[in-house]
Amino acid sequence: MAHKKRILIAPLNWGLGHATRCIPVINALINHDFDPIIASDGAALELLKKEYPNLTCLTLPSYNITYSKIGKLFKYKLLKDSPRILKNIQAEKKATSQIVENYNISGIISDNRFGVYSKKVSSVFITHQLQVLSGSTTWLSTKMHEKIIRKFNECWVPDYREEPNLSGKLGHVDASDMKLRYIGPVSRFKKAALPITYDIMVLLSGPEPQRSILEQKLTIELQQYSGAILFVKGLVEREIKKESQGNITFYNYMTSNLLEDSLNSSELVISRSGYTTIMDFAKLGKKAFFIPTPGQFEQEYLADLLSKNKLVPSCNQDEFSIQKLDDITEFNGLKTFDYEINYKELFSLFQTE
Incomplete structure (x- = not known):
């Protein structure tokens, strides 16, 4: 019997959003006969362990990003922390290559984790931020992000390419030579007509x-x-x-x-x-x-x-x-979408030997 291909899926631990939007992707991997291995740290990892008690969950080095008490100082705090964050990304790269070896990984999906990729297997980066806003340094933070994205085989953008879309200028850049795929919005939820409590x-x-x-x-x-x-x-x-x-x-x-x-x-x-x-x-x-x-x-x-x-x-x-x-x-509120992501086509990247 052929073994299921193992796909490493690794969301950033920054708030819970990166972890929760990986849930529909993990479910789709299971439905398409892959064996997902989850890797993260902190609250993001804890949340996914609770959602998937039967899957292998591994701990990655933490970026340890915290905010300043004063919002305006956040950018400067991030700059001050950046040598430490870069060191952690190096540790993350090392940990990833060990996981690829030890767990016989066939593909990688990284949600905003910069060091989780491998030249040995197809690696995907998920982000809605092709433009990284940082005030007067937006051009620099965007350039640095692009450099990271180019290390991956593909970048999946969870939004529509055309208007109307949800991410505006964040997820839409001109004349990009990156391998971008707009996969449509991703959500773990379904709308249900329940009484209002x-x-x-x-x-x-x-x-x-x-x-x-x-x-x-x-x-x-x-x-x-x-x-x-x-x-x-x-x-x-x-x-x-x-x-x-x-x-x-x-x-x-x-x-x-x-x-x-x-x-x-x-x-x-x-x-x-x-x-x-x-x-x-x-x-x-x-x-x-x-x-x-x-x-x-x-x-x-x-x-x-x-x-x-x-x-x-x-x-x-x-x-x-x-x-x-x-x-x-x-205000009108947000409109519901019935967008079906074509996971079979997306995951074909991992089917090539």
Whole structure:
């Protein structure tokens, strides 16, 4: 009996978005008779271990990216940390070549992990950021990112090539000679017509300390609200914890099925404007309110783009108040998409001997 080909799939541990958008890809690998091996670190790895208790899960060196308390200083903190991050990428490359050897890997899918590729097997990079926004240094961060992408056989962009699309200028660059494939938006969720149980759902994620800062702020603001609220903190721990305080039900985190049901049965969602979140809400056709992570240019750009297109209102973290939710009536919400990704064609890259 022929052995199933093993594909290494490795999402970046930066918030939970990279890990959660790998879930439909992992499911598709299993359905197409591959054996996925998962590799990441921190909360991203913990989340995937819970989703796939029967798959091999390996730990990669951590990038240890944290935010500054002051959003404006994020870029400088990243620059200061960059020698350490580069060192970790080197460690990641070494770890990857050992995994390829030890586990007889036939292909690699890296979601934004710069060092997870191999010249010995077909390697794919998943990103929606062909243009990496960093203010006055955007040209430089974009050039550096392109250099990394070129080390891979293909780059899969989870968006539509044409307009209307979800990533705007982030995922669309001119005259690119990179091997790009626009694979369409990716989401682990399905839309379901469930009765509305919650007036507001809060869905938090992302690196500290900004996750905690927003959690505190929203907890205080939402005490003025009388409707039913579901508050998911985005803290991946050993087990799911649930507690109620008045009209607010708190969860530390949720698995995919529970989260899908909760989103489908919520009227409105307050969250960060991360790209995976936007793809998920578009799939479910949700009304939302976005609060981008301070200093994260990409989230600020996406929130601004969706506001300008009259889809989702947003404001920065310091300005948020419960009254801001009144703006929602003037916005259309994100439209659902029924896009089927042709995984058979995508995975044909790994079929060649």
